[in-house]
Amino acid sequence: MSDSKPFDLDQTLAVARRAAQAADRIALAYFRGELEVERKADASPVTEADRACERAIRQILFETYPDHAIYGEEYGREGSGRYLWLVDPIDGTRSFIRGLPFWSVQIALMVDSELVLGVSSAPVFGETAWALRGQGAWIDDRRVQVQPCGALESADISFGNLRSLARSEAWSWAGELVSRAARSRGYGDFYSYHRLADGGQDVVIESDVNILDIAALTVIVREAGARITDLDGAEIGLETTSVLAACPELHRQLLSSRHGQ
Helix, strand or coil, rough: CCCEEEEEEEHHHHHHHHHHHHHHHHHHHCCCCCCCCCEEECCCCCCCHHHHHHHHHHHHHHCCCCCCCCEECCCCCCCCCCCEEEEEEEEEEHHHHHHCCHHHHHHEEEECCCCEEEEEEEEECCCEEEEEEECEECCCCCCCCCCCCCHHHHHHEEEEECCHHHHHCCCHHHHHHHHCCCCCCCCCHHHHHHHHHCCCCCCEECCCCCCCHHHHHHHHHHHCCCCCHHHCCCCCCCCEEEEECCCHHHHHHHHHHCCCC
């Protein structure tokens, strides 16, 4: 597809969902089987399942949109232009390796540096969350919406990767949130974002993430009515490494407390 042709976002969503389903089938065939685990340069684990899933996703996307660029977890960035696909073929590889269900296939589309489409498929849970800019968020065939929450004392917080937060001056802020919140949990990867979008969770806080982990989830929770930024309040972009997501009022309160206001 060239940039001069009309761009049908609904059709593009169908392609993204088809690519996610192809990756689901491959990943499930490997899941809880014998896996040879390698270490990448950053010491994170990778398996042939990760690579096979990304190859399948890339094939489907490039066959349909040969002029688009793709940035994937396992094979890096290929191509350039207005349209950039962001792919994490198995987000939650550590869970995948250990036989835990908290992993998913993540596919997002960025157009002119703006995230416009997200698909988050969690086949072990039998659910796919998806969203298009301006069209709401869905889990399978059910539209979802964040639950309004105006006070931290009634909030259910999920913490994800916190290593860099624990090493920073913001650790005391996180501890204060735990002491005040109604409940704190530690769901991994996609799960807390799906639950936030679906009204079962009120806050998601993470550090040590990259854009491939959160691109699709960003579109989904935004379209469900949440506000999502990094922990300093900056908009989500290619260089993002942390997340603060909540309904708008609670997000405002948390960001204010983060900056001591």
